[in-house]
Amino acid sequence: MKIIVRYECRRLMRNRFFFGFLLILLLCGWQVLDEATILGVSRTAPFSPWSFGDYLCRMLPLLWAGVLFLLTFFTSAKARSVSVLTAACPVSPRRYGAARLTAALAASSLLCLTVLAEAALFYLIRFHWAEWESLMAPALAALAPPLLFALGSGWVLGKIRPWLLFVWMAVPLICRLLPLPGALGMWNGSFFSQYPLTLNLLDPDFQMPVPVLAAQGALAAGGVGMLGLFLHPKYWN
DSSP states (O other): OOHHHHHHHHHHHHHHHHHHHHHHHHHHHHHHHHHTTEEEEGGTTTTTTHHHHHHHHHHHHHHHHHHHHHHHHSSSSHHHHHHHHTSSSSSOOHHHHHHHHHHHHHHHHHHHHHHHHHHHHHHHHHHHHOOOOHHHHHHHHHHHHHHHHHHHHHHHHHHHOOOOHHHTHHHHHEEEHHHGGGGGGGHHHHHHHHHHHHHHSSOOOOOOOOOHHHHHHHHHHHHHHHHHHHHEEEEEE
Protein backbone atom coordinates (compact mmCIF):
# COMPACT_ATOMS: atom_id res chain seq x y z
CA MET A 1 0.00 0.00 0.00
CA LYS A 2 2.77 2.46 0.96
CA ILE A 3 4.62 1.69 -2.26
CA ILE A 4 1.51 2.51 -4.31
CA VAL A 5 0.96 5.77 -2.41
CA ARG A 6 4.58 6.82 -2.99
CA TYR A 7 4.33 5.94 -6.66
CA GLU A 8 1.10 7.93 -7.11
CA CYS A 9 2.55 10.91 -5.22
CA ARG A 10 5.60 10.94 -7.47
CA ARG A 11 3.38 10.69 -10.51
CA LEU A 12 1.30 13.68 -9.40
CA MET A 13 4.01 15.92 -7.98
CA ARG A 14 7.14 15.14 -9.96
CA ASN A 15 6.14 16.39 -13.38
CA ARG A 16 6.39 19.62 -15.34
CA PHE A 17 2.74 20.51 -14.90
CA PHE A 18 2.88 20.45 -11.12
CA PHE A 19 6.01 22.60 -10.89
CA GLY A 20 4.66 24.96 -13.53
CA PHE A 21 1.38 25.28 -11.67
CA LEU A 22 3.22 26.01 -8.42
CA LEU A 23 5.06 28.81 -10.21
CA ILE A 24 1.77 30.25 -11.49
CA LEU A 25 0.33 30.08 -7.97
CA LEU A 26 3.32 31.93 -6.56
CA LEU A 27 3.26 34.65 -9.21
CA CYS A 28 -0.50 35.24 -8.98
CA GLY A 29 -0.45 35.01 -5.19
CA TRP A 30 2.25 37.62 -4.82
CA GLN A 31 0.42 39.93 -7.21
CA VAL A 32 -2.80 39.62 -5.17
CA LEU A 33 -0.92 40.19 -1.91
CA ASP A 34 1.06 43.15 -3.20
CA GLU A 35 -1.78 44.91 -5.01
CA ALA A 36 -5.00 44.01 -3.14
CA THR A 37 -4.32 42.43 0.25
CA ILE A 38 -1.77 45.07 1.25
CA LEU A 39 -4.55 47.68 1.16
CA GLY A 40 -6.75 45.70 3.56
CA VAL A 41 -10.45 45.05 3.07
CA SER A 42 -13.37 46.69 4.85
CA ARG A 43 -11.13 49.02 6.85
CA THR A 44 -9.17 46.12 8.34
CA ALA A 45 -5.41 45.55 8.48
CA PRO A 46 -3.71 43.67 5.61
CA PHE A 47 -2.89 40.86 8.02
CA SER A 48 -6.34 40.67 9.58
CA PRO A 49 -8.38 37.47 9.16
CA TRP A 50 -10.69 39.35 6.80
CA SER A 51 -7.97 40.58 4.44
CA PHE A 52 -6.31 37.18 4.57
CA GLY A 53 -9.61 35.46 3.80
CA ASP A 54 -10.13 37.81 0.86
CA TYR A 55 -6.70 36.76 -0.45
CA LEU A 56 -7.64 33.08 -0.17
CA CYS A 57 -10.96 33.65 -1.97
CA ARG A 58 -9.08 35.34 -4.81
CA MET A 59 -6.74 32.36 -5.03
CA LEU A 60 -9.53 29.76 -4.78
CA PRO A 61 -10.28 29.58 -8.55
CA LEU A 62 -6.65 28.65 -9.22
CA LEU A 63 -6.54 26.11 -6.39
CA TRP A 64 -9.85 24.59 -7.52
CA ALA A 65 -8.54 24.25 -11.08
CA GLY A 66 -5.27 22.75 -9.83
CA VAL A 67 -7.06 20.11 -7.75
CA LEU A 68 -9.28 19.12 -10.68
CA PHE A 69 -6.34 18.98 -13.05
CA LEU A 70 -4.58 16.59 -10.69
CA LEU A 71 -7.56 14.26 -11.04
CA THR A 72 -7.07 14.10 -14.81
CA PHE A 73 -4.04 11.89 -14.08
CA PHE A 74 -6.54 9.29 -12.85
CA THR A 75 -9.57 9.85 -15.09
CA SER A 76 -8.09 10.52 -18.54
CA ALA A 77 -8.40 8.02 -21.38
CA LYS A 78 -4.72 7.12 -20.95
CA ALA A 79 -5.21 6.48 -17.23
CA ARG A 80 -8.23 4.30 -17.94
CA SER A 81 -6.22 2.18 -20.35
CA VAL A 82 -3.59 1.67 -17.66
CA SER A 83 -6.32 0.57 -15.22
CA VAL A 84 -6.57 -2.68 -17.17
CA LEU A 85 -3.06 -3.50 -15.97
CA THR A 86 -3.62 -2.34 -12.38
CA ALA A 87 -6.75 -4.49 -12.18
CA ALA A 88 -4.48 -7.50 -12.59
CA CYS A 89 -2.38 -6.53 -9.57
CA PRO A 90 -2.78 -8.49 -6.30
CA VAL A 91 -4.01 -5.28 -4.59
CA SER A 92 -7.80 -4.87 -4.36
CA PRO A 93 -9.28 -2.05 -6.48
CA ARG A 94 -10.63 -0.42 -3.32
CA ARG A 95 -7.19 -0.24 -1.72
CA TYR A 96 -5.72 1.01 -4.97
CA GLY A 97 -8.39 3.72 -5.03
CA ALA A 98 -7.55 4.66 -1.45
CA ALA A 99 -3.89 5.02 -2.43
CA ARG A 100 -4.85 7.32 -5.29
CA LEU A 101 -7.08 9.36 -3.00
CA THR A 102 -4.26 9.71 -0.47
CA ALA A 103 -1.92 10.95 -3.20
CA ALA A 104 -4.51 13.43 -4.48
CA LEU A 105 -5.07 14.77 -0.96
CA ALA A 106 -1.31 15.12 -0.45
CA ALA A 107 -0.83 16.99 -3.73
CA SER A 108 -3.84 19.25 -3.05
CA SER A 109 -2.53 20.00 0.45
CA LEU A 110 0.82 21.00 -1.02
CA LEU A 111 -0.91 23.48 -3.35
CA CYS A 112 -2.71 25.00 -0.35
CA LEU A 113 0.46 25.11 1.75
CA THR A 114 2.21 26.97 -1.08
CA VAL A 115 -0.46 29.68 -1.02
CA LEU A 116 -0.36 29.90 2.79
CA ALA A 117 3.44 29.93 2.98
CA GLU A 118 3.63 32.74 0.44
CA ALA A 119 1.24 34.84 2.52
CA ALA A 120 3.35 34.14 5.63
CA LEU A 121 6.48 35.28 3.80
CA PHE A 122 4.71 38.39 2.51
CA TYR A 123 3.50 39.40 5.97
CA LEU A 124 6.96 38.80 7.42
CA ILE A 125 8.72 40.87 4.76
CA ARG A 126 6.24 43.72 4.53
CA PHE A 127 5.05 44.02 8.14
CA HIS A 128 7.38 41.86 10.28
CA TRP A 129 4.19 40.10 11.40
CA ALA A 130 3.93 36.38 12.18
CA GLU A 131 0.90 35.82 14.45
CA TRP A 132 -0.42 32.99 12.31
CA GLU A 133 -2.67 31.43 14.93
CA SER A 134 -5.23 34.18 14.29
CA LEU A 135 -5.46 33.17 10.61
CA MET A 136 -6.03 29.44 11.03
CA ALA A 137 -9.83 29.76 11.25
CA PRO A 138 -10.32 31.73 8.01
CA ALA A 139 -7.83 29.45 6.23
CA LEU A 140 -9.78 26.32 7.17
CA ALA A 141 -13.15 27.96 6.48
CA ALA A 142 -12.19 29.34 3.08
CA LEU A 143 -10.16 26.44 1.66
CA ALA A 144 -11.10 23.10 3.22
CA PRO A 145 -14.83 22.90 2.24
CA PRO A 146 -14.54 23.93 -1.43
CA LEU A 147 -11.42 21.86 -2.11
CA LEU A 148 -12.91 18.76 -0.48
CA PHE A 149 -15.94 19.32 -2.67
CA ALA A 150 -13.68 19.78 -5.70
CA LEU A 151 -12.01 16.43 -5.02
CA GLY A 152 -15.26 14.56 -4.43
CA SER A 153 -17.28 16.06 -7.27
CA GLY A 154 -14.28 15.95 -9.61
CA TRP A 155 -13.83 12.24 -9.13
CA VAL A 156 -17.52 11.59 -9.75
CA LEU A 157 -17.58 13.77 -12.88
CA GLY A 158 -14.31 12.36 -14.16
CA LYS A 159 -15.68 8.84 -13.93
CA ILE A 160 -18.72 9.88 -15.97
CA ARG A 161 -16.80 11.85 -18.62
CA PRO A 162 -13.15 13.02 -18.25
CA TRP A 163 -13.80 16.28 -20.14
CA LEU A 164 -16.35 17.34 -17.52
CA LEU A 165 -13.43 18.15 -15.20
CA PHE A 166 -12.37 20.98 -17.50
CA VAL A 167 -15.90 22.40 -17.56
CA TRP A 168 -16.11 22.11 -13.75
CA MET A 169 -12.93 24.22 -13.42
CA ALA A 170 -14.91 27.32 -14.40
CA VAL A 171 -17.34 27.14 -11.44
CA PRO A 172 -15.42 29.44 -9.00
CA LEU A 173 -14.81 32.01 -11.75
CA ILE A 174 -18.51 32.08 -12.60
CA CYS A 175 -19.42 32.37 -8.92
CA ARG A 176 -17.18 35.43 -8.53
CA LEU A 177 -19.25 37.16 -11.20
CA LEU A 178 -22.64 36.33 -9.68
CA PRO A 179 -24.52 38.22 -6.93
CA LEU A 180 -24.75 35.19 -4.65
CA PRO A 181 -26.78 35.21 -1.41
CA GLY A 182 -24.95 35.99 1.82
CA ALA A 183 -24.73 32.33 2.85
CA LEU A 184 -22.58 31.66 -0.23
CA GLY A 185 -20.47 34.77 0.21
CA MET A 186 -17.21 32.83 0.42
CA TRP A 187 -17.66 31.72 -3.19
CA ASN A 188 -17.50 35.22 -4.61
CA GLY A 189 -15.45 36.84 -1.84
CA SER A 190 -18.25 39.11 -0.64
CA PHE A 191 -18.27 37.57 2.83
CA PHE A 192 -14.76 38.79 3.65
CA SER A 193 -15.16 42.17 1.97
CA GLN A 194 -18.69 43.08 3.12
CA TYR A 195 -19.60 41.21 6.29
CA PRO A 196 -17.03 43.03 8.54
CA LEU A 197 -18.76 46.32 7.69
CA THR A 198 -22.00 45.04 9.21
CA LEU A 199 -20.32 44.47 12.60
CA ASN A 200 -19.74 48.21 13.17
CA LEU A 201 -16.37 47.53 14.77
CA LEU A 202 -12.85 48.59 13.88
CA ASP A 203 -10.93 45.52 12.70
CA PRO A 204 -13.37 42.99 14.25
CA ASP A 205 -12.43 39.44 15.21
CA PHE A 206 -13.18 36.71 12.70
CA GLN A 207 -16.63 35.18 13.02
CA MET A 208 -19.02 33.31 10.75
CA PRO A 209 -22.80 33.72 10.87
CA VAL A 210 -24.84 30.53 11.02
CA PRO A 211 -25.95 30.55 7.32
CA VAL A 212 -22.34 30.83 6.11
CA LEU A 213 -21.18 28.17 8.57
CA ALA A 214 -23.99 25.86 7.46
CA ALA A 215 -23.21 26.39 3.77
CA GLN A 216 -19.51 25.64 4.23
CA GLY A 217 -20.33 22.64 6.40
CA ALA A 218 -22.71 21.26 3.78
CA LEU A 219 -20.06 21.77 1.11
CA ALA A 220 -17.46 19.88 3.13
CA ALA A 221 -19.94 17.10 3.97
CA GLY A 222 -20.86 16.77 0.30
CA GLY A 223 -17.23 16.45 -0.69
CA VAL A 224 -16.48 13.87 2.01
CA GLY A 225 -19.63 11.96 1.05
CA MET A 226 -18.59 11.74 -2.59
CA LEU A 227 -15.08 10.67 -1.60
CA GLY A 228 -16.65 7.99 0.56
CA LEU A 229 -18.65 6.86 -2.46
CA PHE A 230 -15.39 6.61 -4.39
CA LEU A 231 -14.04 4.20 -1.75
CA HIS A 232 -17.23 2.14 -1.58
CA PRO A 233 -16.88 -1.38 -3.05
CA LYS A 234 -19.88 -0.87 -5.38
CA TYR A 235 -17.96 1.96 -7.05
CA TRP A 236 -15.60 -0.62 -8.49
CA ASN A 237 -18.20 -3.10 -9.68
